[in-house]
Amino acid sequence: MTGTVEADNHPFVRKVASVALFDLSEPERKALAGLPMHVARYEAHQDVVVEHDRPNRCFAVLSGLAATYKTTRDGRRQVVAYHVPGDVPDFQSLHLEVLDFSISAVTDLRIGFVAHDALRAMFDAHPRLGDVFWRTTLIEGALSREWMLNNGRRESYPRMAHLFCELMVRMEVVGLATGHSCPLALTQYELADALGISSVHVNRILKELRERGLITLSGGRLTIHDWTALARAGEFDPTYLHLKETDS
Amino acid sequence: MTGTVEADNHPFVRKVASVALFDLSEPERKALAGLPMHVARYEAHQDVVVEHDRPNRCFAVLSGLAATYKTTRDGRRQVVAYHVPGDVPDFQSLHLEVLDFSISAVTDLRIGFVAHDALRAMFDAHPRLGDVFWRTTLIEGALSREWMLNNGRRESYPRMAHLFCELMVRMEVVGLATGHSCPLALTQYELADALGISSVHVNRILKELRERGLITLSGGRLTIHDWTALARAGEFDPTYLHLKETDS
DNA sequence: CGACTAGTTGAACGACGTCAACCGTTGTGG
DNA sequence: CCACAACGGTTGACGTCGTTCAACTAGTCG
Structure with a gap:
């Protein structure tokens, strides 16, 4: 196996390649695959982050299923998104200080934390990658809208x-x-x-x-x-x- | 009135200044205020853009109220967001080719169109402004989630x-x-x-x-x-x- | 084997939808 | 200037989709 093949199997490289409208350059692949990532495991029903947190890192789902949810004061719960492997569910924490939602493990979950600083440095060096991640957050917005239609009118x-x-x-x-x-x-x-x-x-x-x-x-x-x-x-x-x- | 005051009254400058976590530099203000903008008017109930459009420009609400909505096949309608003056409701068209929603004028509406190319050029020259607009799209995502909780569980x-x-x-x-x-x-x-x-x-x-x-x-x-x-x-x-x- | 959790089902209830009639305002044309 | 259509708002009667409560079953874990 060459280094290239290795990088292509990296979760970030796979995800970004699947979303980008252009072919990733070799430096871009290297930057993605080289992001310092801290792997952690969560059991089903554990929270990874909770509302009002102020994270200094994002995380990617490596395996398992995660859910973003919010609750009313009396404890009624609304799941607003599911996250499959490759997704970066709390990406917004990079630009919004305080979380307005919680994310929990639906099944046993393996995730990779990446520090905000590392991401910012990567976007500075490779602006096109920033655009791709932006694109992913916009796609999540599209899912939200479809869920609203689905839950509201069907x-x-x-x-x-x-x-x-x-x-x-x-x-x-x-x-x-x-x-x-x-x-x-x-x-x-x-x-x-x-x-x-x-x-x-x-x-x-x-x-x-x-x-x-x-x-x-x-x-x-x-x-x-x-x-x-x-x-x-x-x-x-x-x-x-x-x-x-x-x-x- | 000086040029600076003029720029500060520009809708983009006001909006970006209200969202950014830093103070805008003078070149950034100039870039925002200098965006070529085509002003248009719509009457209440007219659509500005419709699902499946592939716009090559975004628009900002200058006055009036706009609504993003989707419909089921049998014509049931779900409004998924309202847009007050200053908002840029179809910003996602910059990164996603085809619209997955429609936007209509709720009241008589004045909007300003800005070409994608002009925005992209501005973001290249002033990356911090790109981050601010990114932040606005993430805030819209937060509103979506709150709406989902509200509509689903209250x-x-x-x-x-x-x-x-x-x-x-x-x-x-x-x-x-x-x-x-x-x-x-x-x-x-x-x-x-x-x-x-x-x-x-x-x-x-x-x-x-x-x-x-x-x-x-x-x-x-x-x-x-x-x-x-x-x-x-x-x-x-x-x-x-x-x-x-x-x-x- | 008991405790716990997830699933299953019935019965009664309630929030909201549908249908339909009616009212008030606005605007348009004879 | 009035007639009348068009539209939004208002209200009652009634139907239904989904909730709540409660009981029971099945699988799993210690």
Whole structure:
């Protein structure tokens, strides 16, 4: 293996390459792969950062699933984003001092911390990389908007269908899905918090999706048996994910 | 009047100065004020940009109120953000080719278009300004998250209270509110689309807020009679707006 | 084997939606 | 200058989607 191949397997290089609209230069690859990264592990349900924190570092998800969430005063929880490997969920801490959300491990999680200073130095030296990271934060914004539409204007059946479509596509993009099946260890409570409904209702909708032969979600695994029907039910159009054209 | 004062009244200079964590240098002010801007007017309910557009320019709201929205296939509409003067609602078009949302004029609107090329040139010459605009897009992301919590986990009464609190604070920041009263020409239909409820229900909640003496919304004007009670009802905590410390 | 957690299901309730009628204001054209 | 259409707001009656409460099951861990 050459150094180049090694760098290409680095999570940052993979992620940035998948988002950038240009080919990364060799110095850019080196800068990304050379970022000093501190790897840490979290168990499911642990918080990585919490609201009001003032981090001096960002982190990338290396493996597992993370969730950004907020809570009301009386403890009701709303998941506002899920993060698959490669994502940098608290990137905004680079420019906004105090966090307005918390991020927790949904499953066992491996993450890599990178100091703000190191990132800033890299962006100074390689401005195009800054633009790519900017692009990633804008894509996250696009996901937020789609979630708002989904949670605000679709009933729970299509709403859940839409969420499963999104998660499957994103898992496919990072190579974690095979044949419309991917690891997804979400409890029904967590699903409820993402969809803005109750866990009891999640259970009923899940049952309906299962009985109609669209999906199964069990054993920490989501399998979509009828992609076409699920996408139709959820009115799923992946444009908002802003993927670069690959296959479908 | 000196050239400096003139520049300080320029919408971009005002906006950037209000968001930046540092003092703008004179060259930076000049660059902002010197951006070639094409002013245009839109009547209420006209679209400025629509989903799937591929703009080669951004625009700033100069006066009036704009709304970013998305629709489901059957035409149900969800407003995902409001934009007050100074905001640059489609900034993401600088980095994402195709729009995943539409933006319409809520009231009569005056906007200023700025070509992407001009912005890119400015960011190359003044990297700190790029960081400030990045910061603004991250703040918009914070608003999205708060909206998701609000729409997903609060019932319609506190939900509407929260929205009015947010809008009032934002109007105050740009100097359009006096004594908890500001122009706000939203119809009940539009309010419904922002809150994810029906217009009939908006009417009822509005009546309740009015009868409890918290607000009045009429004649294109929102007046908050009891800020404390409204903020309490909406569990409003302005942290997520990421304002720089001024008054309260 | 007991304790705990996640899932499942029924029944009653409630928040909100839908439908429909009606009112008030505005603006336009005969 | 009035008629009337168009639109936004208001209200009641009723339907429904989703919640809440509660009981029960199944799997897992010590």
